[in-house]
Amino acid sequence: MINFPSSPLDDAELALRDEVRAFMVDYRKQGHPAQLGINAEPNIEFSKEISRRGWVGMSVPTEYGGHGRTAVDRFIVVEEMLAAGAPISAHWVGDRQTAQMLLKFGTEEQKHRFLPAIVNSEVFFCLGMSEPDSGSDLASVRTRATKTEGGWILNGQKVWTSGAHYADFAVSLCRTQPLTERKHIGLSQLIVDLKAEGVTVAPIRLLNGAHHFNEVFFDDVFVADEMLLGEPGDGWRQVTSELAHERSGPDRFLSVMPIVQRLYDELKEAKLDGAVRAELGLLFARYMTFRTMSLSIARRLDQGELPAVEAALVKDMGTQFENDAINAVRRIIDRQVDPVGDELDALLADAIVTAPTFTLRGGTNEVLRTVIAKDLIRNRGRAA
Numbered sequence: 001m002i003n004f005p006s007s008p009l010d011d012a013e014l015a016l017r018d019e020v021r022a023f024m025v026d027y028r029k030q031g032h033p034a035q036l037g038i039n040a041e042p043n044i045e046f047s048k049e050i051s052r053r054g055w056v057g058m059s060v061p062t063e064y065g066g067h068g069r070t071a072v073d074r075f076i077v078v079e080e081m082l083a084a085g086a087p088i089s090a091h092w093v094g095d096r097q098t099a100q101m102l103l104k105f106g107t108e109e110q111k112h113r114f115l116p117a118i119v120n121s122e123v124f125f126c127l128g129m130s131e132p133d134s135g136s137d138l139a140s141v142r143t144r145a146t147k148t149e150g151g152w153i154l155n156g157q158k159v160w161t162s163g164a165h166y167a168d169f170a171v172s173l174c175r176t177q178p179l180t181e182r183k184h185i186g187l188s189q190l191i192v193d194l195k196a197e198g199v200t201v202a203p204i205r206l207l208n209g210a211h212h213f214n215e216v217f218f219d220d221v222f223v224a225d226e227m228l229l230g231e232p233g234d235g236w237r238q239v240t241s242e243l244a245h246e247r248s249g250p251d252r253f254l255s256v257m258p259i260v261q262r263l264y265d266e267l268k269e270a271k272l273d274g275a276v277r278a279e280l281g282l283l284f285a286r287y288m289t290f291r292t293m294s295l296s297i298a299r300r301l302d303q304g305e306l307p308a309v310e311a312a313l314v315k316d317m318g319t320q321f322e323n324d325a326i327n328a329v330r331r332i333i334d335r336q337v338d339p340v341g342d343e344l345d346a347l348l349a350d351a352i353v354t355a356p357t358f359t360l361r362g363g364t365n366e367v368l369r370t371v372i373a374k375d376l377i378r379n380r381g382r383a384a
C-alpha cells in the first residue's frame, strides 16, 4: 500500500514559514513581478540574497558550508517561494538535486569544492541527461566518454538541458563502457564545466520566444578524473537513486499558484456564483492533498528513506493538477488572455505556453505510471 502519513509542521517550522512569507511579501512590495516557479527568469542576485538568509542548501551538513537543516525546512522555503512567484530558477538544480548527489556519491574534494558554492549561490548546475533519441529510454544515451591520461574525452549531444545557458556545470550522463544487452550497465556521471573548450550551448526557444532550455554539444571535451561523480559504470544507479528528490517537491504542483493567487485577488470582492465557488474549492482541496503527500515524502527523506514511487505519484498527479488549474482559471475569467496585460493575464499567457511541458520534464506521466504500476504489482502485492 502506498502511504502518505500526515505530517503537521511543528512550531519552529511554522516560524520558518512565517519568516519566508514575510520576506516574500516585502520582496513583492518592492515591485518585483511574480513568475512561474522553475520557469522564472534566472535572478542571481535573488539567489544570493536567499543564500545569505540560509535558504539554499538547507540540508547540506555544516562541515560542507551548509546549514544542517532538514528536507522539511527546504519544503517550507520552496513552498512559500513558489506560491509568491519567486525567481528561484538559478539555484534550483543545485539546491534540489546536485547537492544531494554530491553528498551521496561525491569525493571529499568534490564536496568541499562544490557544496559551499551551491549553498552560497556562487555556482549553478544543470542536468545533462536527455539526448535527441534518449528521453524516457534514458539508458540508451550515446554521449561517450573515453579514458585518456588524467581524465576523459567526452563527445556527444544533450537536449532540453534547462538552464545550460547560465549554469556553470552540467552533471552529464554518458557511456564509459561499451554498450551491451544490459544497457543500464556502463554509464557514468561527469561534472562538465560548460565553459570548457569543445562545449557549445545552443538555445531552444518556446513558442513565445522564452529561453529555458538548450542543446549542448560536447566535441572532444577533456574532463579531468576528479570530475567523475561516483563510480565509473555506476551512473544508472546514481541517477535513479535521486528521483525521490527530483519528483516529490512542491515545484511539481505549485508552479501555477501565483496565477491562482492573482485570480483570488481579482475575485475576492466579487459575488461568485456556485459553480465558480465549487471550482475554486476543488482546486484548493486538491492542492491540500498534494501538499500533504509532498510534505510526507520530505519527512521520509529526513528519516533516510528514498520513496521514489511515492514521488512519482506526486509528480504525475501534481503536474496534471497544474494543467487543470490553468484550465479552471481560464474558464473562470472567461476572457481573451492578453500576454502584455495585467499580472494575471501575463502569468496565464506564460502558463498556457509552458504548461504542456510540466508533464514531460523530469519523466513523462506515462513513464511515471509504469513505475507506479510495476511497484504496486511487484512489491506491494496488489494487482491493478
Ligand SMILES: Cc1cc2nc3c(=O)[nH]c(=O)nc-3n(C[C@H](O)[C@H](O)[C@H](O)COP(=O)(O)OP(=O)(O)OC[C@H]3O[C@@H](n4cnc5c(N)ncnc54)[C@H](O)[C@@H]3O)c2cc1C
Pocket (backbone or CB within 6 Å): 126, 127, 128, 129, 130, 131, 132, 133, 134, 135, 136, 137, 159, 160, 161, 162, 163, 213, 357, 358, 360, 361, 362, 363, 364, 365, 366, 367, 370
Ligand atoms: C521543460 C522541460 C525541461 C527539461 N529539462 C531537462 C533537463 O534539464 N535535463 C535533461 O536531461 N532533460 C530535460 N528535459 C527532458 C525530459 O526529461 C524529456 O523530455 C522526457 O524524459 C521525455 O523524453 P523525450 O522528450 O525524449 O520523449 P520520449 O521519451 O520520446 O517520449 C515521447 C512520448 O512517448 C511516451 N513514451 C515513451 N516511452 C514510453 C513507455 N515506455 N511507455 C509509455 N509511454 C512512453 C512518453 O510518455 C511521451 O508521451 C526537459 C523537458 C522539458 C519538457
